[in-house]
Amino acid sequence: MEQQISRQNFNDWMVPVYAPADFVLVRGEGSRLWDQQGKEYVDFAGGIAVNALGHSHPEVKKALLEQAEKIWHLGNGYTNEPVLRLAKKLIDATFAEKIFFCNSGAEANEAALKLARLYGHQQQPGVKNEIIAFKNAFHGRTLFTVTAGGQPKYSADFAPLPPAITHLPFNDLAAVASHISSRTCAVIVEPIQGEGGVLPADAEFLQGLRELCTKHDALLIFDEVQTGVGRTGELYAYQHYGVVPDILTSAKALGGGFPIGAMLTVDRYAELFQPGTHGTTYGGNPLATAVAGKVFDLINTPEVLSGVKKRYQTFIDGLQRINDQYQVFAEVRGQGLLIGAVMNSAYAGQAKQLNQLAAEEGLIALIAGPDVLRFAPSLIIPSDDIEEGLNRLERAVARLCRR
Ligand SMILES: *Cc1c(COP(=O)(O)O)cnc(C)c1O
Numbered sequence: 001m002e003q004q005i006s007r008q009n010f011n012d013w014m015v016p017v018y019a020p021a022d023f024v025l026v027r028g029e030g031s032r033l034w035d036q037q038g039k040e041y042v043d044f045a046g047g048i049a050v051n052a053l054g055h056s057h058p059e060v061k062k063a064l065l066e067q068a069e070k071i072w073h074l075g076n077g078y079t080n081e082p083v084l085r086l087a088k089k090l091i092d093a094t095f096a097e098k099i100f101f102c103n104s105g106a107e108a109n110e111a112a113l114k115l116a117r118l119y120g121h122q123q124q125p126g127v128k129n130e131i132i133a134f135k136n137a138f139h140g141r142t143l144f145t146v147t148a149g150g151q152p153k154y155s156a157d158f159a160p161l162p163p164a165i166t167h168l169p170f171n172d173l174a175a176v177a178s179h180i181s182s183r184t185c186a187v188i189v190e191p192i193q194g195e196g197g198v199l200p201a202d203a204e205f206l207q208g209l210r211e212l213c214t215k216h217d218a219l220l221i222f223d224e225v226q227t228g229v230g231r232t233g234e235l236y237a238y239q240h241y242g243v244v245p246d247i248l249t250s251a252k253a254l255g256g257g258f259p260i261g262a263m264l265t266v267d268r269y270a271e272l273f274q275p276g277t278h279g280t281t282y283g284g285n286p287l288a289t290a291v292a293g294k295v296f297d298l299i300n301t302p303e304v305l306s307g308v309k310k311r312y313q314t315f316i317d318g319l320q321r322i323n324d325q326y327q328v329f330a331e332v333r334g335q336g337l338l339i340g341a342v343m344n345s346a347y348a349g350q351a352k353q354l355n356q357l358a359a360e361e362g363l364i365a366l367i368a369g370p371d372v373l374r375f376a377p378s379l380i381i382p383s384d385d386i387e388e389g390l391n392r393l394e395r396a397v398a399r400l401c402r403r
Contacts, residue, residue, distance in 0.1 A: 006036075021359055028055025031378045031385040033364060042389035044365045044375045049194070049226050049338065052253035053298055054378035060256055060294050067290035074286065076279060082290035089296050090264060093235055095244045098270035100263040101284035105225030105251035106140025108261035111278060112247045113144055113186065115265070116219045118272050120185025123217065132180060132187045132218075134170040138195035139188065139223055148188055150196070171201060173208040184218040186247075191237035194226035197372045198333055198340025206243040219246040219269065225261070229253035230299040230379050232336035233308040240335070253379075256295035260288040299379060308336045308379050311386065315339050315375060318390035326397045328354075337379055340372040350400065357396035363389050 007024050023035040031054050033041045046052065053060055067082065074080055087099040100111050113131060120128035133139070135150040146154050147161040150170075155161055168175045170193060180187070187209055193199040213220040222245040227237040231253060234240050238248065246269060251261035261283075282288070298304065316332060319341055323329045330344035343351050351367040358365050358373075366374040377386075 021356075023359070030054040030056075031381040031389075039362065041359070041362050041364045042385050042392060043381075044363060044377045044389050044393075046337075046376045046378050047257060048252070048366060049231060049376035050252045050255070051257050052229060052231070052379045053256050053295060054380060055257075057256070057298070059298060060291060063294035064258070064287070064291050067287050070286070072285070072287045073282070075281065076283070080284070080286040080289070082286045082293055083284040086289045086293045086296065089293060089300075090250075090262065093296075093300055094248070094264055095238075095266065096248065096264035097267045098265055100265075100270075100273065100278070101289065102261040102263070102280045103259050103282050103288070104140070104261045105223075105249065106142045106145045106261075107280060107283075108225065108249035108251050108263045109139045109145045109148065109188070109221075109223055110142050111263045112221045112223075112249050112265075113148060113188065114278060115247065115263070115269055115273060116186030116221065118277070119219060119269060122272065123185075124182070128183055128185050128217075129164045130181075130184045131165045132176060132184055133165055133167050134189055134193075135167050136170055136193055136196035136199070137167075137188075137190055137223075138193070139190075140225075170196075170199065171205045173205050173212075176209060176212055180212050180216050180218065182216055184216055186219040186221055187213055188221040188223060190223045190227065191241065192227050192232070192335060192338060194338065194374075195368055197342070197369045198338060198374055200333065200335060201241075203241050203243075206238075206241045210243045210245075213246070221245060221247045221249070223249050225249055225251045226376075227335075227338060229296070230305055230308055230336075231338050231376070233305055233312065234336075235300055235305065237335070253299070254295065255288060255292045258288050258291040260292050304379055311377075311379075311381060311383075312336050312339070314383060314386050315390075318386070322390065322394045322397055325394075326401050328397055328400065337375070337377055337381075339375045340368055341375075343371045343373070347400065354396060354400050357399050358393055361392040361395045361399075363392040363396065365393070 025033050027034045031043045033043050133148045137150040139145040139148045150167045228250040248264040319332045329341045331342040334340050349370045351373045368374040
């Protein structure tokens with residue numbers, strides 16, 4: 001007999017780095033989820049921008065099962081077919097000429113930052129090592145990436161931190177222009193700050209960063225872990241802006257729920273990483289890359305990408321309708337299916353309460369900081385599910401207002 005499991009067991013057995021909801025989800029299909037008691041939820045969270053094709057997508061499931069029959073893992077002494085196929089798909093669809101695979105967003109950024117440091121080291125050893133990052137940014141939880149992130153509350157307690165990382169205000173090109181120098185080896189930026197509150201970069205800001213990086217021979221790194229793989233209605237967000245980075249990192253939606261990360265770059269920088277310089281046991285594992293290859297094929301179509309833009313409008317209209325009646329949001333922002341509804345001053349700090357009420361009403365959503373309710377649903381969420389989810393959100397908002 002298997003152990004009976006309850007939410008209380010989390011407190012009993014898990015290192016308490018999370019505070020999960022007080023119910024346990026056991027099954028998902030498309031954009032609906034069910035908990036242990038059989039209660040059904042609409043999923044506007046998508047596993048934090050991961051389940052880009054919803055839950056249990058039949059074709060993705062088939063790719064997983066087919067690969068499971070063949071080979072799961074080899075180690076990097078041997079290459080495999082799924083990884084090479086996936087690399088070629090990414091190269092054909094983006095600026096990239098070479099791909100490095102890993103298992104998460106943090107690892108993809110870790111690779112990017114190490115590559116930038118290596119580049120700087122080769123140009124001017126001991127001098128060209130500064131990394132410019134932005135306040136409020138999120139790049140992952142390894143020591144290097146959490147230090148690059150712009151929320152000291154996540155990094156300060158782990159000091160001493162890797163040095164030569166400077167945080168400047170996001171969307172402030174003048175601040176970068178006055179700080180960047182020949183000592184800078186990289187600038188890392190999210191095209192939309194996701195965890196930081198769904199804050200889009202201005203086009204002029206990204207264009208300006210591109211010019212400054214080129215001028216000072218620094219690598220421009222776009223962290224597209226959250227914005228990548230169709231999330232914004234383009235395959236990658238850089239394609240909206242017409243600004244091409246030197247390195248792009250991808251994870252989350254790339255595996256549709258199977259852990260995988262990737263660093264995309266061009267030959268000139270890729271060749272600095274040679275056998276032995278960097279690596280990871282699981283990176284490019286055939287099971288992960290077979291799933292990601294199928295996810296990629298399903299998302300990278302004009303229908304799915306334009307569908308994201310249409311769904312964006314449905315969300316915006318629905319949120320507007322709710323707000324016309326209840327005036328809880330100061331602003332709704334974002335792009336494609338990465339949307340943030342900012343609580344207005346009367347409800348400052350109450351995004352989490354609203355999210356909890358939403359779950360009681362049968363809607364799973366996300367927050368991004370204390371003031372932003374965030375949505376990152378499946379890119380193919382059916383319109384009925386959007387309508388139903390918005391109705392449930394409206395009930396939660398009504399309850400918040402009555403408090
Ligand atoms: C989630 C996220 C990461 C970290 O990814 P993990 O897979 O959790 O390591 C990095 N950057 C951005 C922009 C993210 O949203």
